[in-house]
Amino acid sequence: xxxxxxxxxxxxxxxxxxxxxxxxxxxxxxxxxxxxxxxxxxxxxxxxxxxxxxxxxxxxxxxxxxxxxxxxxxxxxxxxxxxxxxxxxxxxxxxxxxxxxxxxxxxxxxxxxx
Numbered sequence: 001x002x003x004x005x006x007x008x009x010x011x012x013x014x015x016x017x018x019x020x021x022x023x024x025x026x027x028x029x030x031x032x033x034x035x036x037x038x039x040x041x042x043x044x045x046x047x048x049x050x051x052x053x054x055x056x057x058x059x060x061x062x063x064x065x066x067x068x069x070x071x072x073x074x075x076x077x078x079x080x081x082x083x084x085x086x087x088x089x090x091x092x093x094x095x096x097x098x099x100x101x102x103x104x105x106x107x108x109x110x111x112x113x114x
Contacts, residue, residue, distance in 0.1 A: 001036070019056075026060075061091075 001019045008020075010028025019036030026032065026040055031052040040048055040060040048063045057072045067082045074089040082101045090097075 001021060002016060003021045003023065005023050007024035008022045008026045010026070010030040010032060013031040013033075015033040015035075017035050020034055020038055022038070022040040024040075026038075026048040032038075032048075032054070033052075034055040036055070037057040038048070038053070038055045038059065040058075048058070048060045048065065052067045052069075053063070053065050054069045056070065057074070058068070058070045059074045061076050063073070063075050063078045063080065065080045068078070068080050068085065070085045072087045072089065073083070073085050074091065076091045076095045078088075078097045078099070080099050083097070083099045084101075084103045084106050086104065086106055088097060088102075088104060
């Protein structure tokens with residue numbers, strides 16, 4: 001697991017080969033791929049702001065992204081174009097999820113070949 005003290009600023013498409021803990025914000029309009037989990041609120045209330053997010057599990061306060069593909073998402077508010085996940089866990093009853101496409105239980109989706 002890699003720990004990043006402070007903000008993770010995405011200046012280009014970024015890939016991590018293992019889980020990350022970010023003790024700050026994740027910002028930048030580039031793609032973020034993590035072969036593991038993203039934990040981004042251990043110390044500070046944190047926002048994830050990225051073009052595309054691909055991770056096993058995402059644990060954050062607020063997420064703003066174009067596309068999110070994750071196994072589990074645990075967050076207060078999510079604002080994204082497309083969300084595909086196994087499970088969305090709201091941190092409170094008033095938490096909001098805004099998306100053009102929001103698909104849960106991705107393991108139960110039937111794949112269609114063209």
